[in-house]
Amino acid sequence: MTEEFPATWDGGHALIIELGDEEFAAHCQCGAWADGGTPVTSLDEFRLTWERHVQHLPQEVHQGRT
Numbered sequence: 001m002t003e004e005f006p007a008t009w010d011g012g013h014a015l016i017i018e019l020g021d022e023e024f025a026a027h028c029q030c031g032a033w034a035d036g037g038t039p040v041t042s043l044d045e046f047r048l049t050w051e052r053h054v055q056h057l058p059q060e061v062h063q064g065r066t
Contacts, residue, residue, distance in 0.1 A: 013057065015050040017043065028053055 014029040019039075026046035027034040035049055 013054050015047065017046055026050070 012030055015026065016029055017024055017026045022038065024037045024039065024041060024046070025034065026036070026049070028050060032053055033049065035046055037045065
């Protein structure tokens with residue numbers, strides 16, 4: 001777990017974007033949410049949702065205690 005950056009692969013909250021059959025699927029590594037879109041969807045939409053998710057994590061996660 002990384003104390004300084006909980007929103008990383010090691011921290012358990014990496015943003016994962018996958019390309020499927022003609023669409024994107026985005027989710028947090030922790031599995032807390034999922035979203036979809038077409039290849040014309042701006043990746044910023046996924047990033048904004050993920051950033052809101054990470055910002056609302058309990059303080060213990062931000063301090064690397066989970």
